[in-house]
Amino acid sequence: MNKLAVVALGGNALLRGNQKGTVEEQNANTTDTLENLIFLIKEGYDIIIAHGNGPQVGNILMRNDAGEQLYNIPQMPLDIDVADSQGGIGYMIERNLRNILKKHGIKKDVITLVTQVVVDKDDPAFENPTKRVGKIYTKEEADALAADKGWIFKEEVKADGGWRRVVPSPRPMRVMNEEIVSKLAREGNIVITVGGGGVPVYEDADGQICPVEGVIDKDLASALIGARIKADEFYILTDVPYIYKNFKQPNEEILEFLDYKDTMELMNDGQFAEGSMAPKIRACLEFVQNGGKKSVITEATKLEDRKYGSKITMEYEN
Numbered sequence: 001m002n003k004l005a006v007v008a009l010g011g012n013a014l015l016r017g018n019q020k021g022t023v024e025e026q027n028a029n030t031t032d033t034l035e036n037l038i039f040l041i042k043e044g045y046d047i048i049i050a051h052g053n054g055p056q057v058g059n060i061l062m063r064n065d066a067g068e069q070l071y072n073i074p075q076m077p078l079d080i081d082v083a084d085s086q087g088g089i090g091y092m093i094e095r096n097l098r099n100i101l102k103k104h105g106i107k108k109d110v111i112t113l114v115t116q117v118v119v120d121k122d123d124p125a126f127e128n129p130t131k132r133v134g135k136i137y138t139k140e141e142a143d144a145l146a147a148d149k150g151w152i153f154k155e156e157v158k159a160d161g162g163w164r165r166v167v168p169s170p171r172p173m174r175v176m177n178e179e180i181v182s183k184l185a186r187e188g189n190i191v192i193t194v195g196g197g198g199v200p201v202y203e204d205a206d207g208q209i210c211p212v213e214g215v216i217d218k219d220l221a222s223a224l225i226g227a228r229i230k231a232d233e234f235y236i237l238t239d240v241p242y243i244y245k246n247f248k249q250p251n252e253e254i255l256e257f258l259d260y261k262d263t264m265e266l267m268n269d270g271q272f273a274e275g276s277m278a279p280k281i282r283a284c285l286e287f288v289q290n291g292g293k294k295s296v297i298t299e300a301t302k303l304e305d306r307k308y309g310s311k312i313t314m315e316y317e318n
C-alpha cells in the first residue's frame with residue numbers, strides 16, 4: 001500500500017495578505033503552491049489536500065454585507081459561506097492541479113468534496129470568537145466596523161500587525177465523509193476535502209444534521225481526518241520554513257526535530273503564538289498522538305528539500 005499524506009494549505013498560500021486578491025493572483029499562488037506537491041506524488045504518496053479559507057470566507061462575508069446594503073439581497077449564514085468557499089477554492093485547486101499533473105505527465109484523477117464536519121453545538125468557542133477571517137484593518141477601520149456592524153475584531157499577532165474580524169471556531173469532532181475520502185485516496189485519486197476546516201454541523205436529538213455558524217480550524221480538521229483514516233504523514237504548509245524557539249528574538253533557534261513531550265513543554269511555556277503557530281502545532285500533536293507517524297510544518301517551496309521543515313513525531317526521529 002502507498003504511503004498516504006494529508007497536506008494542509010493555508011488560506012494565505014492561495015490569497016496572500018499583501019495582495020489585492022484578484023483571481024489571477026489566486027490562480028498564480030495556487031499553481032506555485034501545488035507545483036511543490038509533485039515530488040510527493042512522484043515519490044509514490046497518495047495525497048489528500050486540505051485548505052484554509054480565512055481570507056476568502058472573510059471576503060464572502062463582506063460581499064454578503066455589500067449585497068444586502070446595495071441590492072437588498074438576503075445575507076447567507078456562515079455555514080453557506082464556508083460551503084461557498086470550499087466549492088470556489090476547491091475548484092481552483094482542482095483545475096490548476098489537473099493542469100500541473102498533465103504538464104508532468106502524471107495520470108491521476110482529482111476530486112473536490114464539499115465536506116461537513118460535526119461539532120458540539122454547545123462548544124464554548126461559540127461564546128468566544130477567535131478565528132481570524134478576511135482582510136487586515138487598521139485600528140480605526142476596525143473600530144468603525146465594530147461600531148457600525150457589531151463585528152468583533154482581534155489584533156493580529158504577526159509582525160505586520162493590524163486587526164482582523166474573528167468568528168467562532170468550534171472544535172472538529174467527526175468528518176462526515178471520511179470513509180469516502182479514504183477509499184478515493186487509497187485508490188490513487190487526489191482528494192480535496194475539509195476545505196476551510198469543513199462546514200460545521202451538529203446532529204440533533206432526531207439525528208437531523210443542522211448547520212451552525214463558525215469557521216473550523218483547517219489544521220485541526222486535517223489532523224482529525226488524517227488520523228481517522230490512518231494517514232502516514234501530515235504536512236502543514238505555511239509561510240516559514242521551520243518552527244522556532246524564541247521566534248524573532250536575538251536568541252531565535254530553529255526547531256527541526258521534535259517529540260511530543262518537548263513540543264508540549266514548549267507550547268506550555270508560551271513559545272508559540274496563539275492565532276498563528278500554536279494551533280498548527282496543536283494539530284500536529286493531535287495527528288501523531290492519534291496514530292499518525294509524522295507531522296511536518298514548512299513552507300511550500302521548501303517541501304521538496306527534506307532538510308527543511310520541523311518534523312514532529314511521538315518519539316524523536318533523528
Ligand SMILES: NC(=O)OP(=O)(O)O
Nearest residue numbers: 011052053054196218
Ligand atoms: N479555516 C481555516 O483554518 O482557514 P485559514 O487556514 O485560512 O485560517
